[in-house]
Amino acid sequence: MVRYFIELSYRGTAYHGWQTQANGISIQTTLEAALTQRLGRPIYVVGSGRTDSGVHAKQQFAHFEVEEPINQSESFIYSLNCILPEDIAIHRIFPVQANHHARFSAIYRYYQYYVSRQKDAFQNGLTYHFRPHLNHEIMNEACKMLRQYTDFQSFSKARANVNHFHCRIDFTYWERINDDDLTFHIQANRFLWGMVRTIVGTLLEIGQGRMNLEQFEQIILAKDRNAAGRAAPANGLYLVEVGYPAEVMEHRA
Known part of the structure; x- marks a missing residue:
């Protein structure tokens, strides 16, 4: 079997997240x-992470396997993009070693979240229209506090099926x-x-003056999702980069 990585991007508005859903x-x-249609055989992909609805x-990166090497030309990628809807785009497909894994080989993920006070007809669904004034300086003080901890159970959905809640920010x-x-x-x-x-x-609560830094630290220490603020809407959130060791990105089989 030959393993390939796919680099892609997408607008998530019309989708129920990354992972296959029954509903x-x-x-x-x-x-x-799209891959199954183009390659004429069933293809299963594994993503670097499961972005929400x-x-x-x-x-974003994903990997898949085929029995024989595939054509990696620009025309092949163009044909796949023609099959895919306009809100999903493949940028690269390249071979990797059999032990390179889109999820488990990744060493970091980088997200951005966009907030705007002004409504923009061209950014509908792509940013969070949030009218209150925000004190970003006090919000950054809270960010410094976040980096002092590794257990983020208070910020995880209660039904998360994980072995631990530790992350290195x-x-x-x-x-x-x-x-x-x-x-x-x-x-x-x-x-x-x-x-x-x-x-x-939760940081938006701090930025509005509705929560202080001491209260924010207590939320972290509580290790209880009920202690934190409500989640911001999905439309402002972007996965912007997934990092891998250099040997994964050398484009060698």
Whole structure:
């Protein structure tokens, strides 16, 4: 068997997340259908992570296996993109070693969350229209506090099927783009189910002055999802980068 990585991006608005669902269309199912149609055999893909319903990806990776090497030409990728809907785009397909795994070989994931005070007809479904003024400086103080901890059970959905709630956050901060727009940045080795959106929702409470830093720290220490704020909507969240060791990205079989 020959294993290939796919680099792709997608607008998640019309999909019930990455993972195949019994009750809705997913990115995974749509991608598998296109590959199966083009290659003439059933194809199963494994993603680097499971983005939630409505979440977007500027960069996502997945892998699949076939018995014989495939054509990696631009025309092959173009033909796949013609099969796929307009809101999913394949950028690269390249061979990797048999032990390279889209999910387990990844060493970090980087997300951004976009907030805007102004309604924009061209950004509908792509940013969170949030009218209140926000103090991004105090929100960044809370971000510094986040980096002091590794257990984020308070920011994980209660039904998360995981062995532990520990994550290594590499960086997290808010960037003020202009008077109306803010972007949240966070990178970690792994993320829990719903973690980024719940962190954002809680930080928005701090930015409005409805929660102080001491209360925020108590939420982290509580290890209880009920202690944190509500999750921010999915439409403002983007997976923007997935990192792998250099040997994975050398494009060698």
